[in-house]
Amino acid sequence: MADQKLKSKSSRSIREESKPAKRHYKEDTKYRYESKTPPLPTSSVTMEELIKQRESLKKELKKINSKNYLDTKVKLQKHNKYDKSKDNTVLKYKRKHSSDQKKDDKNIVNTSPDHIDSEDEESIIEQRRKRRKQLLEKFITSSHEHKSESIKEENIIESASSSNETDNQIQKPQITTVTKETRDMFSEKDDFIFNNDSEFVTQDNENNTQLIDNWDDPEGYYNTRIGDIIDSRYTIKCILGQGVFASVVRAHDIKNGNKDVAIKIIRNNDLMYKTGLKELSFLKEINDGDIENKYHCVKFIRQFMHKGHLCLVLESLHMDMRGVIKKYGKHGLNMKALMSYSRQLMLALRLLKKLGIIHADVKPDNILVNEKKNILKLCDFGSASKAEDNDATPYLVSRFYRAPEIILGIPYKHGVDIWSAACTIFEMATGKILFTGSSNNKMLKCFMDFKGKFPAKLLRKGKFKDQHFNYNNNFLLHKKDELSGREKVVEISNVCATKDLHSVLKKSANNLTTKDEKKLGQLKEFLDRILVYDAYQRMSILECLKHPFIQEELEK
Template structure:
């Protein structure tokens, strides 16, 4: 329930807010609040940070050791947003990411409801906008110099996508606003429902029926087609970054463009979450939009089976799993690789498994094991049918295989995938 007793309706001027709520504010806030034209919420019920101007360490005490803003219960962010609820604060606090108190404000306008996610780059919280009287998702970026350029790039991409999609039909999670608060960049997004990983978890990781998988796949492809049409690479597509627009409906949107970039402005050499990382990225080859289609193929398989298709323990194991499923990479891929020596011998044999060369030139490969002792089969010994629970037909397998090609140039594009017979086929 919102702490409406200190919400300020249409907002107050800072001098009026200070007279009315000054006894509830810290010395720092009494000075800070004067920088805000309108004050909507002050978090007067929060346990406030007592900040001393003489303490410069960790952003005057507002940040933890890792640069995350320390959030307090009932406090505000930006004199507009209020923190309401903490989800899993104990474990996150122990890891040094943040120390949370519910009902804090952000920007004296937003009221935080709960933590939705935490990572090395930012915390994402559910918030209530006391100015617009609506719920939003609020991303609070880590206060570290190496993230400053990254968040500027994210905002630039989000604003470009928003400009190109004024009616919101592209199935992208759009930016609502952005601002700075206590040396942290904050980005406001429309609030949506569960992500697809949460949905899989709620379903006991059993996977979904083919019809539902196809509906999800179609929406994701529409998002990717739109993003790629504007020469943007998402670069971190995974179930956690695909959200249901509303509960109980299959419409989804792609979110989190924090690692995204324009194709002609590639600024990262290593991208994507490991399970969904394209082989050309692992091998240090040139890459482009097809990396998103690789991630997409992995996601579709996971939605169907309930489990990651390629759950590698590290980069070497990730590539071993790919080889186990697809076989050895084409020689032209290895020739352009900057990291091939990490995974292959000078003769081009994969290091994860044994091999024997016979007099007639025949090569027999053995199996291998991951660092944790998990079995990894010889190249191309993993069966697609068994991998997909013996429930996928030839058309579905063909669709996945075309998404998961070694050669990026041979993968389906998003627009091509939308025309594939599996996507277009109606199920009973």
């Protein structure tokens, strides 16, 4: 029994030793000093000790407040203007602070020990929150004044005098509010005031790539605005037109007595830039080949770069031939003007052949006339090429003026320009387009309506012959089925000419005199000799210039 009692005592003592020792708050002085938070009331703490602690805390808070007010005074001396809203914030803060102190004094005297401890802890936490907010505000103010210097905590808290002296000296206190970038995450209210002052921003229009991009539309064309001055020399007056390669504007040359010029602004992409450089080389070559300006090609003046666009400055003319036909020749131009225009157009093609250049886009839109309507000039050399660089392509030249050798893929030369010139002259004579096919296949059908079947010998040379003719050289017409709407191919073996060029020309002309009828017959013969399938049998440019339609003057 004695042994059992000893064992029970020893086990009890072991359990007591294993229990954690009770921690007395009095012994943990280090923790109490670091936190500066009053402990929970115990029987050993008297009322007098609590009051003394409270008084010491109040003195410490007064010192902190006096330091903050002195810092505010120093900042105020650097500013000449004050924000009324911020003044109100400071006054509210002072009133609230004084009222809180009065309440705390009353609570210290009139409350019981238990209640004093809980309120002391809350008030101290509130004061620390306010102090933290003030330190943060001071830090933000100093960071605006010293942009590149880091602010240390010991430089924020400075020596200060008593709070009474500070209150007497400060008339208009100012507290910098917390900005959007540095909010107090412990704040209980979202009473932040943001600085909405306007900022002056200067931007470099020349080097700002985003602004430069705004000069172009999505397709790379220059966004032209009337009145803009480009290259510090040319004032844009109107927009003349826009093509595949560029847009064209009319401008006044400030350095040349406000003389009118035409500026071709090439689209802003690599392909169009290379095409523009190619056209530039042709224009310079044409200028050198026609120093006396006799061959009716538009004169080139100079070039420059603007907002990433290559700009070609050309002589300005009044309007293009398309506009002339619409305004003056709905039923065709008069015979005298037609002869003059035909001669000048052939002179332009003669110069190009002499230089070995194929224009490859002769049409009324690319022919300009002056204000008096007596001078014609060929323009737009964006599609031009050298005669030896003629690669087979089925879509060269605008479709209504496209020669058959281009559609069939037969090697071509200057004959394509002569064919296009004949189509243009017919349009000037009648006011109507000669061949109106909606595709290359339909264009071949239009040719055959006037000229009959293609020779088999010529078709064998065609690279794209199989797209339009079968092994028997029968024409394959592509058209849509009327019921299903699907495209179908119709083989046509017997192709015969169904239209006569002379009757079409005569139908368009009204009130012809006998002299005009004679010239009309010459015109029909002139066009017939040009509109020949085989380019080698087609009239040459020299033969065209010697033809009676051009050479013989109209009888009076």
